[in-house]
Every structure is written in structure tokens, then in C-alpha cells.
Amino acid sequence: MDRIIKILFFAFIVRPIVFIVLGLNIQNRQKLPLEGGAVIAANHNSHLDTMVIMSLYPLSKIHKIRPVAAADYFMKNKFISWISINCIGIIPLNRTGSSSLDELFRGCHQALDNGDILILFPEGSRGAPEKMSRFKKGLYYLLKNKKQIPVIPIAMQGLGNSLPKGEALFVPFNCNVNIGDAINVPNSSKEFNNQLKRFFDDQNLSP
């Protein structure tokens, strides 16, 4: 049942918006990870980011793609949390910082063990339109003890103009999507963020 809701939601709402109203120019599509557990690390400018990444996958795989999203935002009322959980399948993350790392990451680790593909935004929040913020360290700590999990960077450009943070007016623009080579998690968060930054620097989206 969960799967059917998701497939209908993506087939009739998300994919027409992403492919017809927006339109994607995709580079290096072959680098998209088709099997989990894997983590996609993308730049974050808009709510559309998650929708675009998920639309890169066929409908048959959509239930395996799990965006990790802030619980305080996406679970704030019944309607939004119903959509977030049932239509999109987010893994809620508690940002208040009161729980231990293990507890914080439990949902993510379970999903990775289950062979799911997580979508994370290392900048933490959407920030100013079409500009990158500094990377946070959460992704490194999430994978610190799971170094076999590959991290695939995806750069998106244009969505910050289509639907930027804090605006309700949606304006269609083509979105350029570039998928990078998988990164293996190194031994320090600094090195990890540098490797990620190098990919986004090449796209002129640097923090």
C-alpha cells in the first residue's frame, strides 16, 4: 500500500512537474547509484531538490530512495508529516541535538542496512538562492562506522530560481543536474568535506 501511494504520487504529480514544467539537463546519468546502501550528497537550494533526485529513478525503485529530512520542519503538522512519510518516504532526523549519535542516526542506519539509498544535503539547510553554504559534519559522522557505503555527489543548478527558500511563487526554469564519481569516506571530516567541495567547486557552486 505504501508503495502504491508513492508510485502514484510520483507518476502523476512529481514527475510531470519535474520533467515537463521544469525540464532537466542531466550529465553523467550512468554514475547514478542504482543499488543501495548508498548515500547521495547534493547541494540544497529548494524543496524541489529532493523531487528532482527522486525523479531520476524509475518508479519501481522509488520506495528505496529515502530523503533524510529535519523532523522539526517536515513533521510539524499532521498534513505535512503524512505527505512526508507516505508520499515521499522521508527519514525524519531530530535536529534538536538532545539525543546521542547512535539514536539520532538509527533510522538512517537501518535504511542503509536494508539496502536503501539515502539523500542528504551536507549544507544542512537551503540557504540563499543559487549559493552554497559551508558543509556540516553530520554526513561524516553518519558514515564514520560504515565506510563501505559510497557517497555520490549530485550538483543541481537552477532550482534556487524556480522555488527558493521562503517564496511561494513557483517559476519554471530548466535544472542542470550533474552526477559525480562515488567518494569513499576518508578518515577525517575535514578531508571528506574537501573531497565533496572539490566536486561542487568544478560546477561553480562552491560554498
Place this chain on the structure above:
Amino acid sequence: MFNIEQNSLYAMIGVLVILLFSTLIYLYKAAKHKEIDYTELKLRIKSWWWMIGIVFISLSVSLNTAIIFFALLSFLALKEFVSIVSMRHVDRRAIFWIYLSIPLQYYWVSIEWYGMFIIFIPVYLFLFIPIRLVILGETRGFINSVSTLHWAAMLTVFSISHIAYLLALPVQNVLAGSIGPVLFLLFMTQFNDVSQYVFGKLFGKNKIIPKVSPNKTWEGFIGGVVTVTLLSGFVAPFLTPLDMMQGFMAGFIISIFGFFGDVVISSVKRDIKIKDTGTLIPGHGGILDRLDSLLYTAPVFFHFLYYMKY
């Protein structure tokens, strides 16, 4: 539904035969020269089948389907244009209104309100875009934004809507019906692109406009103009209300302005240093890469026909 007049039906069949013939040549070449990579050609031909299929179906179903199809084409072209040129972030709110002008412009077409159709973009939208930008209050880069947005609206909404208005003109050539002139314009424009390319490949020596398009030559240009002018004279009486003499003139206009439409979009691409305007049509690039000549031939052919016959 699906009542295509005789001459238009023959023209469509003719186009499909040409396409089938090209596909067979490609298959033969690909089978004979296995060592050569024909992927690009394969993508191009496949996309031609899709494009021609979509155009023919939307023209055949009903007048309104065809009008909606050209409105969608305007939408895709405008979106591609505003996505490749660099705009200020605040301009998105003005761009939104240009998108809204598309359904209105095509509505004027569907109710055959020529007076409104012909002034809506060049007068009302022209005056409105700066008003919207003034209300946004960002004066830095104002002139640049106003000009870019107005040009975008003229190229992608106003120009393309002329193809749709050809459908709304009262039918004079009964055997061709309302879609005859559209088929004529689309075919001659695309055939001009192909002829200029082929003549350029075969005889090209003297560059015509090297700074913009290093592959374009005088030989290709003249070859295209002669071929399309001659062919138009024979095809025009069959598909349009024009007689043979007027057909020669129409072909001449289409081939000259088709060339300029092509190089104008090339200049846009040179300016922003991109090769293609998008990736929507595999093997061809973006929608503007395919529509470039049509952006110029549609209004000039329309007004030639309108002046001569209406």
C-alpha cells in the same frame, strides 16, 4: 477529428516517405560500415520521427489541439531561453508574467482576434514588463533585464504564435485546408536548414559569417536559397493560397530569414559560451536549436501570406 484535407494528407505522407527513406539509408550505411560510430546520426533520426510524429498528430486531431501544441512549444522555448541567459534573481517574478502571457496570446489565436494577437506582446507585455520590474525596486541591471525579457517574449511567444495563427486564417485553398500553410512553412524551413547544410558540405569554400558560425558558407547559403525558392514555387499552390510566382517569393523569404534565425541563435550561444541550448531533443540539442530558423521564418512568412491574400 482526423479529417485532413487531401493535399495536406499527401504532404504528410510525402514527409514520412522522405523520413523512411533517410532511415533506410542510415540503416544501410550503419550495416555496411560497422567500424564507424553512427550514434549521433541514429539519435538525430530517431528524434526526427518523434518530432514529426508529434507535430502531425497534434495538427491532425483538431484545431485546438494544434494551438495548444504550439503554446506548449512557446512554453518550452521560453523556459530554455530564460534558463540559459543569466538573469537577476528578482527577475523571476517578471518571468512568471511572461509565462502567463502564453495562454493569453494563444487564446487570442483560438478566438481569431487578430488585432489583439498582433499587439498583445509588442505593446501590452512590452509596457508591462518594466512596470513589474519597477515594483520589484531593483534598479541595478534594470535595462539589461527589461531588454532580455522583452526579446525573450518576442522570440519565443510572439514569433511562434504566428504558426498557430496560420491555422486560424480563413481557408482559401480548400484542398489544403487550414493546416496546409503550416505544413508548408515547417517543411520549407527545415528543408532549407538541410539544403544549406548539404550544399555547404558538398561545395562549401567561402565562409559567410566566420565569427558566428564557422561552418556556414556562401555556397551552402546560395544552394539552399535556390533549392528552397524553386521547390516552394511548385509546392505553394498545392498547400497554400499562393500561386506559383508568390510561392517563389515565399520560398526566397523563408530561405533568407531561416538562415538569419539560425545565426541569431548561434550568436546567443556564442555570447554565453554554450554549444547547445539544452538536451531536450537527443541528437539535436535543445528546443531552441531546432526552432532557431522558425523563429524568423514564421512571422515573415505569415505576414507575406497575410499581405498577399488577406
